[in-house]
Amino acid sequence: MADHLYTVNKACSVCGMDFPVTRVRMRLVKERQDTDFCTYYKDINPYYYTIWVCPHCGYAAQDSHFPNISPANIDKVAKFLAGREVNINLGGERTREQAIAAYKLAIFFADMEGLAASEIAGLYLRLAWLFREGEFDNEEQAALSKAAGYFEQALFKERLPIAGMSEVSITYLVGELLRRTGRAEEGLRYFSKVVASPQAKMEKRILDMARDAWQEARATRNSRISGQ
Ligand SMILES: [Zn+2]
Numbered sequence: 653m654a655d656h657l658y659t660v661n662k663a664c665s666v667c668g669m670d671f672p673v674t675r676v677r678m679r680l681v682k683e684r685q686d687t688d689f690c691t692y693y694k695d696i697n698p699y700y701y702t703i704w705v706c707p708h709c710g711y712a713a714q715d716s717h718f719p720n721i722s723p724a725n726i727d728k729v730a731k732f733l734a735g736r737e738v739n740i741n742l743g744g745e746r747t748r749e750q751a752i753a754a755y756k757l758a759i760f761f762a763d764m765e766g767l768a769a770s771e772i773a774g775l776y777l778r779l780a781w782l783f784r785e786g787e788f789d790n791e792e793q794a795a796l797s798k799a800a801g802y803f804e805q806a807l808f809k810e811r812l813p814i815a816g817m818s819e820v821s822i823t824y825l826v827g828e829l830l831r832r833t834g835r836a837e838e839g840l841r842y843f844s845k846v847v848a849s850p851q852a853k854m855e856k857r858i859l860d861m862a863r864d865a866w867q868e869a870r871a872t873r874n875s876r877i878s879g880q
Pocket residue numbers: 664665666667668669706707708709710711
């Protein structure tokens with residue numbers, strides 16, 4: 653595990669103090685992927701390290717966002733944190749519990765900053781994957797539902813693609829998150845959209861995944877209708 657990690661110093665965007673950030677080396681071996689894009693790597697789970705947490709002031713955010721917080725939000729966050737005692741250090745190798753704590757903090761600040769729905773959705777999705785790894789089923793379901801809701805908002809409100817995901821991928825993902833959280837009927841509507849989309853022909857893998865998920869969602873719905 654330690655071989656895959658290295659440390660860099662970063663200046664906190666909110667309080668200005670330096671702190672060490674633990675990062676994952678890029679050369680990871682991919683082992684498999686779940687139908688909601690949760691990817692498993694050999695020896696390490698890189699999702700543990702995508703949230704940076706300042707041990708001085710307590711600000712936490714996704715690595716891509718941390719340096720880019722807007723001046724207005726720096727003010728807002730700094731006011732909130734002023735005078736609060738911070739007792740958090742998530743540097744070095746993280747346990748799953750620490751990684752979960754980091755995501756919860758990042759979601760808290762993302763919400764305070766009013767970040768785009770897609771960004772909040774991505775945080776909830778990766779939090780759900782950590783719960784999945786730990787087999788915390790209820791928590792996983794709650795986080796997947798949140799992710800589904802925010803990705804739905806993103807589809808309507810945001811300019812696509814977002815975070816490297818096309819409209820077709822996000823449409824599929826919303827359907828899959830709904831299907832995984834017991835809303836197969838609503839999921840079917842999204843899978844149908846993917847299958848009917850001319851754009852999906854360019855994204856063969858997503859199209860195949862949407863077809864498989866559509867079959868599964870139909871089977872779930874039909875077994876409910878026949879009262880089994
Ligand atoms: Zn700070």
